[in-house]
Amino acid sequence: MTVAATGEAARLQRAADSFRAMGTLFEVVLLHEDEGLLHALLNEIHDEVARLEAKLSRFLPTSEVSRINRLAGRGPILVDFEMLEILDAALEYYHKTGGAFDITVAPLLRKWGLYERKGHAVDAQTLRQLLDQVGSDLIELDRRRRTVTFKKPGVEIDLGAVGKGYAVREVVDMLRRAELQHAFVSFGGSSIFALGSAPGHQGWPFSIRLAPPELLDPVPVTLQNRSLTISGNTVRTVEAEGRSVGHVLNPASGQPAADVVAVAVVHDSPFVGEMLSTAMMVLGPEKGEEILARERAGALFAVRSADGVELRDVNFTEV
Amino acid sequence: MSTEGQSRRDFLKSAGLASVSLASMLGLAARGEGKVGPNDTVNVGIIGTGSRGCHLLQIMNTIPGIKVAAVCDIYQPHLDRGLKLAGGKVPAYKDYHKLLEQKDLDAVVIATPLNWHARMSLDALDANKDVFCEKTMTYSPDEAEQVVRRVLNSDRVFQVGHQRRYSPVYHRVMQLIHEGAIGEIVFIKAQWHRNGDWRRHVPDPSLEKLLNWRLYRESSGGLMTELASHQIDVANWALGDMHVESVVGIGGIDYWKDGREVYDNVSVVYKYPNGVKLVYTSITRNKYYGASEQIMGSEGTIEVTTRRAKLFRERPVQRSEFKSFVMNLERELLQSVAVGAASFLPEDPNKDTGTWIEVDMPHSEEYLELASFAECVRTRRKPFGDVLVGYRSGVAALIGNQAMDSGEIVLWPKHEGIA
Numbered sequence: 001m002t003v004a005a006t007g008e009a010a011r012l013q014r015a016a017d018s019f020r021a022m023g024t025l026f027e028v029v030l031l032h033e034d035e036g037l038l039h040a041l042l043n044e045i046h047d048e049v050a051r052l053e054a055k056l057s058r059f060l061p062t063s064e065v066s067r068i069n070r071l072a073g074r075g076p077i078l079v080d081f082e083m084l085e086i087l088d089a090a091l092e093y094y095h096k097t098g099g100a101f102d103i104t105v106a107p108l109l110r111k112w113g114l115y116e117r118k119g120h121a122v123d124a125q126t127l128r129q130l131l132d133q134v135g136s137d138l139i140e141l142d143r144r145r146r147t148v149t150f151k152k153p154g155v156e157i158d159l160g161a162v163g164k165g166y167a168v169r170e171v172v173d174m175l176r177r178a179e180l181q182h183a184f185v186s187f188g189g190s191s192i193f194a195l196g197s198a199p200g201h202q203g204w205p206f207s208i209r210l211a212p213p214e215l216l217d218p219v220p221v222t223l224q225n226r227s228l229t230i231s232g233n234t235v236r237t238v239e240a241e242g243r244s245v246g247h248v249l250n251p252a253s254g255q256p257a258a259d260v261v262a263v264a265v266v267h268d269s270p271f272v273g274e275m276l277s278t279a280m281m282v283l284g285p286e287k288g289e290e291i292l293a294r295e296r297a298g299a300l301f302a303v304r305s306a307d308g309v310e311l312r313d314v315n316f317t318e319v
Numbered sequence: 320m321s322t323e324g325q326s327r328r329d330f331l332k333s334a335g336l337a338s339v340s341l342a343s344m345l346g347l348a349a350r351g352e353g354k355v356g357p358n359d360t361v362n363v364g365i366i367g368t369g370s371r372g373c374h375l376l377q378i379m380n381t382i383p384g385i386k387v388a389a390v391c392d393i394y395q396p397h398l399d400r401g402l403k404l405a406g407g408k409v410p411a412y413k414d415y416h417k418l419l420e421q422k423d424l425d426a427v428v429i430a431t432p433l434n435w436h437a438r439m440s441l442d443a444l445d446a447n448k449d450v451f452c453e454k455t456m457t458y459s460p461d462e463a464e465q466v467v468r469r470v471l472n473s474d475r476v477f478q479v480g481h482q483r484r485y486s487p488v489y490h491r492v493m494q495l496i497h498e499g500a501i502g503e504i505v506f507i508k509a510q511w512h513r514n515g516d517w518r519r520h521v522p523d524p525s526l527e528k529l530l531n532w533r534l535y536r537e538s539s540g541g542l543m544t545e546l547a548s549h550q551i552d553v554a555n556w557a558l559g560d561m562h563v564e565s566v567v568g569i570g571g572i573d574y575w576k577d578g579r580e581v582y583d584n585v586s587v588v589y590k591y592p593n594g595v596k597l598v599y600t601s602i603t604r605n606k607y608y609g610a611s612e613q614i615m616g617s618e619g620t621i622e623v624t625t626r627r628a629k630l631f632r633e634r635p636v637q638r639s640e641f642k643s644f645v646m647n648l649e650r651e652l653l654q655s656v657a658v659g660a661a662s663f664l665p666e667d668p669n670k671d672t673g674t675w676i677e678v679d680m681p682h683s684e685e686y687l688e689l690a691s692f693a694e695c696v697r698t699r700r701k702p703f704g705d706v707l708v709g710y711r712s713g714v715a716a717l718i719g720n721q722a723m724d725s726g727e728i729v730l731w732p733k734h735e736g737i738a
Binding site for chain 2: 014016018024025027029164184186187188189190191192198199200201204205206207208209210218220221222228230231232233262264
């Protein structure tokens with residue numbers, strides 16, 4: 001952690017921290033006059049992110065997600081209000097995106113070797129069998145009883161595509177409750193919320209990388225009181241039989257999403273933004289446009305073109 | 320504690336301790352191996368040619384400029400072996416007083432049971448010999464005080480056998496620590512864990528106390544004096560040659576109820592004046608962790624053994640984009656920092672497996688401690704592992720035993736004028 005004065009005029013103190021969580025780094029910059037508050041908030045952020053990781057990780061056998069995966073195939077499992085809200089939202093966006101956002105693709109990800117970063121080729125028959133266990137409509141939520149049930153054995157949930165966004169939302173809510181006006185929160189560089197402004201700036205200016213530098217320059221953006229979420233296949237890919245497999249899969253076909261290299265989505269909520277960006281990877285700019293408009297979101301797509309990668313702006317600059 | 324730690328580091332730098340290089344400390348750099356003239360040969364008598372004494376003897380045989388010129392032991396088979404290893408043609412004594420009368424001896428190496436260390440050291444100094452005394456320096460704190468006063472008031476060279484003080488691994492580690500590589504030291508953990516009864520073969524029951532002297536209180540402080548003092552010295556060294564302030568502990572004879580009198584397991588906690596605690600354990604029925612120390616700082620941990628050392632950083636490595644983002648917050652440049660990207664996976668996200676600390680090891684630390692001792696004898700320089708080093712580690716080991724015997728907190732004994 002570093003704390004330093006940011007200049008005479010502002011008299012704001014600055015605290016920055018970076019720590020490992022959910023397989024990546026959580027990064028935060030906070031600005032406030034009270035140095036003691038900044039220290040305390042950094043501690044609370046650390047605790048909150050650790051709490052959510054312990055609850056949402058599918059890699060930890062003691063997490064809530066693991067408990068659900070172990071037991072919900074056998075019958076209704078009681079969950080807390082927070083988990084109910086997350087699952088409820090995940091099902092809502094499963095429907096809103098026509099199934100493009102789906103938290104049940106775990107068996108597919110594993111089959112493609114995307115968890116252990118070793119690619120396996122997957123044949124059509126195996127895919128068909130696996131697809132039988134995939135689809136969020138196989139999750140039954142009883143909101144009144146607060147239970148979750150899988151309609152088939154073998155169904156698994158993976159909150160990897162919402163956990164970071166949810167954590168950023170919770171941290172930003174915490175900062176707002178502490179009446180912090182200016183902060184920059186980034187989870188893995190892919191789930192970002194900019195609160196207020198950087199010192200001497202209007203909003204928080206920075207750049208986003210949607211493709212390798214030889215294919216595309218970083219794109220400058222300025223964000224203020226909104227979230228920006230990036231999904232992409234540029235980082236977590238594995239090789240399978242000579243072809244590169246990205247970690248975002250199309251739940252309908254079981255195949256890696258093909259044409260979109262990466263997409264950045266701007267939305268008020270980092271939680272919703274992360275679900276939308278995952279869906280946009282699958283849908284692409286044409287099919288995604290209507291959903292984005294309905295959700296008052298904008299997106300910047302990096303898509304494969306004849307001579308490399310090109311950008312497609314869908315209300316990105318307007319929102 | 321942070322301001323204390325800072326001033327501590329500043330002190331270390333200003334005192335020049337942080338920059339002590341191994342070669343210059345050993346005094347070996349300028350001369351170089353093989354350049355010792357015949358008149359510079361140091362004649363050494365070895366008092367105690369049991370396993371340790373013979374080990375040192377054989378190492379001395381390989382160091383240019385050292386001649387083993389006498390051996391001494393009260394136990395005939397050990398004396399015979401010592402004589403044989405020394406080439407068979409040097410005087411061999413049963414009474415160390417006779418060895419001290421040998422005129423051509425420059426120095427003695429004392430490798431006897433603990434209860435003899437002080438008496439023999441004082442007698443050797445009286446006989447005008449330089450002294451290399453095995454650890455632990457003395458059997459009691461009072462003896463430690465006597466030896467310190469005697470050495471400080473003489474022109475004799477006195478070195479205590481803490482070979483880690485001469486280990487390239489430990490020197491590199493201490494250099495890193497004193498340069499701030501792990502931040503401010505906040506805690507130290509050390510242990511020497513073995514799985515065995517620590518007994519030596521005894522040909523006849525009448526020789527039990529002579530040969531298994533480590534197991535009896537009249538001749539040994541057990542695990543604390545035979546093992547812990549080395550590692551307490553490492554902690555003292557890391558903390559800039561501080562000595563402990565107090566100690567609590569619990570020991571027991573729980574695994575080997577064979578008539579021994581010293582604990583077969585010890586667990587002690589030392590407190591230093593700056594608040595740092597040293598937690599020390601030695602057990603004899605499980606060897607996990609072996610002999611190692613973990614020096615834990617606000618920014619990292621160094622785990623060290625005589626063979627190698629590893630650095631574990633307390634803080635994760637920052638992403639360079641984020642670092643640059645924070646640095647450029649107020650600048651126009653901020654716009655160009657690509658802090659946003661598809662989610663990345665840092666290297667080995669779930670555990671830091673540490674970084675090996677690279678060290679050149681031309682010789683064993685025992686070779687280096689003896690070569691350095693010989694060089695101090697020639698040049699009349701004060702050894703790096705001098706009498707105060709032995710005093711701080713030795714007295715700490717002894718009061719550790721007092722704490723376990725009494726079940727009370729034992730404070731550092733005040734010896735006027737000695738720190």
